[in-house]
Amino acid sequence: MTEEPTLPREGRHAHQHDLRAFKGVEAWVFDLDNTLYPATSALFSQIDERISRFVAKHLDLSPDEARVKQKAFYKKYGTTLRGLMIEYKMDPDAFLAYVHDIDYTPLEPNPALGEAIGRLPGRKYIFTNGDRPHAERTAARLGIADHFDDIFDIVAAGLMPKPNLETYRKFLARTGAAPARAAMFEDLSRNLVVPHRLGMRSVLLVPDGTREVFREDWELEGANAPHVDFVTDDLKGFLTAVLGAINS
Known part of the structure; x- marks a missing residue:
């Protein structure tokens, strides 16, 4: 059958x-x-974590403060990058290269x-x-x-x-x-x-x-x-x- x-x-x-x-x-x-x-592959969670690190480093924030800022940007602008560009004139190339520098081996x-x-x-x-x-x-x-x-x-x-x-x-x-x-x-x-x-x-x-x-x-x-x-x-x-x- x-x-x-x-x-x-x-x-x-x-x-x-x-x-x-x-x-x-x-x-x-x-x-x-x-x-x-x-x-469940946890690939995007790596990106999410690196976004938080980028925000913390470039805006001189604590991890918790960076997380709040990241999510506020995401909600308001559609992506954290868009918020960083509009409010802080951030270089998009540096952001994209950093946040996508991840381990792809968890993907089957x-x-x-x-x-x-x-x-x-x-x-x-x-x-x-x-x-x-x-x-x-x-x-x-x-x-x-x-x-x-x-x-x-x-x-x-x-x-x-x-x-x-x-x-x-x-x-x-x-x-x-x-x-x-x-x-x-x-x-x-x-x-x-x-x-x-x-x-x-x-x-x-x-x-x-x-x-x-x-x-x-x-x-x-x-x-x-x-x-x-x-x-x-x-x-x-x-x-x-x-x-x-x-x-x-």
């Missing part, structure tokens, strides 16, 4: 439940951190995910608030780099992070993707507001084995809102189910 593909886990208020909604999608857009790899290769992405019809993109070198190293470690047509990073975005509308417009202009024929995969609900408004299918990734996103309260706001079409804790399984639906 053929095993049924893993079904997507959908949020209580997700207003689309039929995976055939992905028929006609020609551009598949994936966030990087905590989306293409699980949060995921050929099954790569196969699922490779089978998707159309073009595939990584769209990240990190930089291209970090995305390239991450995708290479996962063994999925060859399945993507391009990477749109924070530098290509003019250092304006998601969820700013301008950033999505730059992405669409660069790739030529049509929102009505595109799908966006993200681990943060707020980064799906604009894609959904533009007409893209929106998919929220949550930690494995739970429907909750373990983040600060403000980051949880809107997780079950109508701008989130689908919710899943298994990206590979979800894509497998989508492929089954659009090829049926």
Whole structure:
């Protein structure tokens, strides 16, 4: 007997439940951190820690003070880097090089995910608030780099992070993707507001084995809102189910 593909886990208020909604999608857009790899890999936690260290060093703050400042910037500006640039005229190159100087060995290769992405019809993109070198190293470690047509990073975005509308417009202009024929995969609900408004299918990734996103309260706001079409804790399984639906 053929095993049924893993079904997507959908949020209580997700207003689309039929995976055939992905028929006609020609551009598949994936966030990087905590989306293409699980949060349990602790990769992003390394970045988060290095951001705190950078803030502490360059603003001459204690670790606790730096953490508060870091999170305040992140909440207000979308990234800590944006806050440092606006309020302290910080050099973005120095920041990006420092915070992405991490150990990638905790990431396990995921050929099954790569196969699922490779089978998707159309073009595939990584769209990240990190930089291209970090995305390239991450995708290479996962063994999925060859399945993507391009990477749109924070530098290509003019250092304006998601969820700013301008950033999505730059992405669409660069790739030529049509929102009505595109799908966006993200681990943060707020980064799906604009894609959904533009007409893209929106998919929220949550930690494995739970429907909750373990983040600060403000980051949880809107997780079950109508701008989130689908919710899943298994990206590979979800894509497998989508492929089954659009090829049926």
